[in-house]
Amino acid sequence: MKIIALLGTPHGLKGSTAKLLNLVLEGAEKSGAEHETVVLKGDNVKPCLGCDVCHKKGACAQKDDFEEIKGKIINADALLLASPNYIFSVSAQFKAFMDRCCSVVHKLEFEGKYGASIVTSGGGDEEPIAEYMNHFLIITGATPIGSVWATMGTLPDGEFPPDLKQQAHDLGKSLVDAIQTKPEPDPAVLKQMNAFKDRMKNLMQWRKAEWPHEYEYWQKNRNLE
Numbered sequence: 001m002k003i004i005a006l007l008g009t010p011h012g013l014k015g016s017t018a019k020l021l022n023l024v025l026e027g028a029e030k031s032g033a034e035h036e037t038v039v040l041k042g043d044n045v046k047p048c049l050g051c052d053v054c055h056k057k058g059a060c061a062q063k064d065d066f067e068e069i070k071g072k073i074i075n076a077d078a079l080l081l082a083s084p085n086y087i088f089s090v091s092a093q094f095k096a097f098m099d100r101c102c103s104v105v106h107k108l109e110f111e112g113k114y115g116a117s118i119v120t121s122g123g124g125d126e127e128p129i130a131e132y133m134n135h136f137l138i139i140t141g142a143t144p145i146g147s148v149w150a151t152m153g154t155l156p157d158g159e160f161p162p163d164l165k166q167q168a169h170d171l172g173k174s175l176v177d178a179i180q181t182k183p184e185p186d187p188a189v190l191k192q193m194n195a196f197k198d199r200m201k202n203l204m205q206w207r208k209a210e211w212p213h214e215y216e217y218w219q220k221n222r223n224l225e
């Protein structure tokens with residue numbers, strides 16, 4: 001059982017988001033999962049160039065760590081997404097990774113995996129960001145099982161209160177449970193997943209001439225005519 005955690009902050013493993021992520025990973029580890037954290041500091045996964053090469057050929061034209069990280073996720077069972085609140089959204093470092101997943105999204109390439117999201121902020125507004133990150137999981141094909149967040153400005157000593165620590169541990173444990181028991185997504189999430197899959201199927205039929213790699217992926221993996 002392997003979990004890949006993506007941590008999108010220039011503070012890397014020394015920051016507040018890493019501290020909260022590590023509690024989730026601790027919970028997962030206690031339940032028997034292995035894990036690896038990939039730090040996105042802005043230099044290893046650069047912004048998308050909008051060149052469409054990934055749609056046409058299946059891999060990004062840019063020479064950085066994106067393809068290797070994507071491969072790690074494809075070979076893992078679950079994905080943890082962790083970002084600080086940067087102006088009411090994920091960090092630019094994290095968003096760059098999301099944008100580079102455009103072809104992953106068209107192919108729903110993380111289908112069958114489970115995931116969860118982690119957010120920290122100075123002053124609040126984490127919930128819509130966690131929802132956005134979990135929506136990203138849905139459109140890559142993965143099933144989100146929850147999220148946890150912390151408002152650092154309310155914690156003067158920087159220490160998480162015991163109930164938050166417990167929540168983070170429990171999220172890690174729930175992720176491992178999901179990997180093991182493979183539950184169906186809840187009906188609302190399943191509806192979103194199915195609607196998005198139909199949308200991508202239509203997109204593939206529309207763009208089959210321009211994006212042969214993605215069309216062939218759908219033909220091979222999803223019996224697209």
Ligand SMILES: Cc1cc2nc3c(=O)[nH]c(=O)nc-3n(C[C@H](O)[C@H](O)[C@H](O)COP(=O)(O)O)c2cc1C
Pocket residue numbers: 009010011012014015016017018084085086087088089120121122123124125152
């Ligand atoms: C560029 C930037 C933008 C930020 N925007 C917000 C914000 O809109 N709201 C907020 O509450 N905190 C904001 N913060 C504070 C961070 O979310 C907070 O310090 C977070 O815990 C940092 O996590 P890290 O140590 O893992 O990088 C911002 C910080 C930076 C550097």
